[in-house]
Amino acid sequence: MGELTDLTIAQAGDGLDKGDFSARELTDAYVTAMEGARGLNVYTAETPDRARAMADASDARRGKGAAVGALDGIPLAIKDLFCTEGVLSTAGSYILDGFTPRYESTVTQNLWDAGAVMLGKVNMDEFAMGSANITSHYGPTINPWKAKTGDAAGKDLVPGGSSGGSASAVAARIAAGATGTDTGGSIRQPGAFCGIVGMKPTYGRCSRWGVIAFASSLDQAGPLARTVEDSALMLSAMASFDPKDSTSVDMPVPDFAAALTGDIRGLRVGVPAEYRMEGTPPEIEVLWQQGIDWLRDAGAEIVDISLPHTKYALPAYYIVAPAEASSNLARYDGVRYGLRVEGEDLTDTYERTRAEGFGAEVQRRVMIGTYVLSAGYYDAYYLKAQRVRTRIADDFRAAWDGCDVILTPTTPSAAFAIGEKMDDPIAMYLNDIFTVPASMAGLPAISVPAGLSAEGLPLGLHLIAPAFGEETLFRAAGVLEAAAAFDARP
Amino acid sequence: MALDTDTVRRIARLARIHVDDAELAPLADELNNILGWIEQLDEVDTDGVAPMTSVVEMVQRLRADEMNDGDRQEDVLANAPDPADAFFTVPKVVE
Numbered sequence: 063m064g065e066l067t068d069l070t071i072a073q074a075g076d077g078l079d080k081g082d083f084s085a086r087e088l089t090d091a092y093v094t095a096m097e098g099a100r101g102l103n104v105y106t107a108e109t110p111d112r113a114r115a116m117a118d119a120s121d122a123r124r125g126k127g128a129a130v131g132a133l134d135g136i137p138l139a140i141k142d143l144f145c146t147e148g149v150l151s152t153a154g155s156y157i158l159d160g161f162t163p164r165y166e167s168t169v170t171q172n173l174w175d176a177g178a179v180m181l182g183k184v185n186m187d188e189f190a191m192g193s194a195n196i197t198s199h200y201g202p203t204i205n206p207w208k209a210k211t212g213d214a215a216g217k218d219l220v221p222g223g224s225s226g227g228s229a230s231a232v233a234a235r236i237a238a239g240a241t242g243t244d245t246g247g248s249i250r251q252p253g254a255f256c257g258i259v260g261m262k263p264t265y266g267r268c269s270r271w272g273v274i275a276f277a278s279s280l281d282q283a284g285p286l287a288r289t290v291e292d293s294a295l296m297l298s299a300m301a302s303f304d305p306k307d308s309t310s311v312d313m314p315v316p317d318f319a320a321a322l323t324g325d326i327r328g329l330r331v332g333v334p335a336e337y338r339m340e341g342t343p344p345e346i347e348v349l350w351q352q353g354i355d356w357l358r359d360a361g362a363e364i365v366d367i368s369l370p371h372t373k374y375a376l377p378a379y380y381i382v383a384p385a386e387a388s389s390n391l392a393r394y395d396g397v398r399y400g401l402r403v404e405g406e407d408l409t410d411t412y413e414r415t416r417a418e419g420f421g422a423e424v425q426r427r428v429m430i431g432t433y434v435l436s437a438g439y440y441d442a443y444y445l446k447a448q449r450v451r452t453r454i455a456d457d458f459r460a461a462w463d464g465c466d467v468i469l470t471p472t473t474p475s476a477a478f479a480i481g482e483k484m485d486d487p488i489a490m491y492l493n494d495i496f497t498v499p500a501s502m503a504g505l506p507a508i509s510v511p512a513g514l515s516a517e518g519l520p521l522g523l524h525l526i527a528p529a530f531g532e533e534t535l536f537r538a539a540g541v542l543e544a545a546a547a548f549d550a551r552p
Numbered sequence: 553m554a555l556d557t558d559t560v561r562r563i564a565r566l567a568r569i570h571v572d573d574a575e576l577a578p579l580a581d582e583l584n585n586i587l588g589w590i591e592q593l594d595e596v597d598t599d600g601v602a603p604m605t606s607v608v609e610m611v612q613r614l615r616a617d618e619m620n621d622g623d624r625q626e627d628v629l630a631n632a633p634d635p636a637d638a639f640f641t642v643p644k645v646v647e
Contacts, residue, residue, distance in 0.1 A: 160631070161629075161631050162630070162631065164624075164627035164630055164631075165627075183608060196559070218623060219560060264608065264611065267606050268609045273557045273572055279607050280607075305613075305615065308612070309606075309608070309611065310612060311608065312613075319632070336562070342566070344599035369594065374592065374595075377589060377590045377592055377593050377612045378591075380586065380590055381590060381593075388567060388569050392568075395568070396622050396633060396642055397632070397633070397640050397641075397642055398631070398632055399632060399633070400631065402633035402634060402635065403634070404643070405570075405643070406643075407567070407643055407644075407645070408642050408645050410570070410641050411642070411643055413566040413568050413569060413570035414563075416567075416568055416569045416570070416571050416572035417569050417571070420569070424583060425569055426579075426583070428567050428569065429560075429567050429569065429579075429583060430565060430583060430586060430587070431588075432563050432566050432567040433555070433559075433563050433583070445603050446593055446594075446598060447593065448593070448603030448604045448605075449596075449598035449601040449602070449603045449604075450593055450596050450598060451603075451604040452598075452601050452602055452603065452604045453596060453601060453608075455596065455604065482603075486567075487582070488585065488586065488589050502607075503607070504607035529608055531610075541603075
């Protein structure tokens, strides 16, 4: 047996069940690894004492033959967007400086109820707004991967975003798995950039209660893990019906790992013409074709499909998401929690608190959102975008008549160096060009590591399924994973 | 619909974000760059298309109109930047 931190969640669970090692030993290995990797700037709050106490409790349960499931004793990292009782929760923002919730998010509570161990909170783009984890108040998180050749060789690379800390933690073996949230690609894109699996469930699968809100009609929690099976195990624990979230869906949560049969014979895989975009690097196209071949060889039927409004998903997203953000972020006023900067009067206090507390990208999006919702512009921008969103959802609805899942690339490039694309917001937004359409339609989607770029950096393939089609999604992803046999390490 | 600096000042006020006068022009450029890119949506024919109101088809749930929380004053005030006794505080608003 190698390092304990190299085990997948499923393997670690087996080892715990067999008594090969204790949850305490597993947690100690991760705490040591976490403390040794501080140079990556992943953890914004480390909770080793709590982790050890949770591990000891897990060992006690197992000793009595009362382990509560596949995650019992598994050490996880939690994106700083989740409120965790008694542990600093800031969404990567200075405006929540010092904020220590008195309550626990439903998703994290579900994980603790399933016996998981909290290693700490991990870095992210401020309020989940970003695709490179460079907008955090805590500074950029570093991707454990390094380019072997090319312009970025030897430089520190971004892990993607906004769940950049989560992806970096799992790839660097300083967490067995991590929670993330995905609004336009914030789980899948960092998953692809860090060579791990990133999965966004159907909107409504995981409760948003206690998750600091960015864009409420898009935000959805999901897992980041090293394998498809681990992602399935995590999602089964994270998902639940929650009366405290009015958009939580009252449906049974399946044993998602049981869906990994490895059999996709007869599955119809849609390949959308509109995802072949001008300017996409050839190696992305080649990998996509490789993915098509892998699924066909496994018995799937490949179907050419059309999603005509694909190119409009991203600009529509940049109306809808900032509009919702401007409303959600109105609560940060310097009065009830977080940062307060005293001004000449109450309005000045609000304005100076928000000017100092929010970073440049958050301010930009709050202002765009304020503008598109303001009197006289609401119809032209916001309503127009919501109509386009209906068109995008209709495209997918029509596509499901002819296919069961859709295969696309996850990102138009591999990870890039920290500092690139920083002065061009639209270049940064284009990172999410392949992931945003599924978000706009609320659909489940997953990124699976599938190959390496010419510079030696991981690239992902992306599967999308109909609403609540997670089991089909995991099944197809499992086959893709097995065919790709991606075993490169940072 | 390019934004001028007066409009940016008005948006910043609506958003309750302090922007120094010197920052208004560069900020207008940034916002115009994004809004110009967004205007490609005008190419999409949306006549007769209903705006999306719910991303997943679901029936709005109702709950009993009963109090189910409360009596957590200490928790509510625990993170306030400048609480006084049982209150949040703000700068004086009435002379």
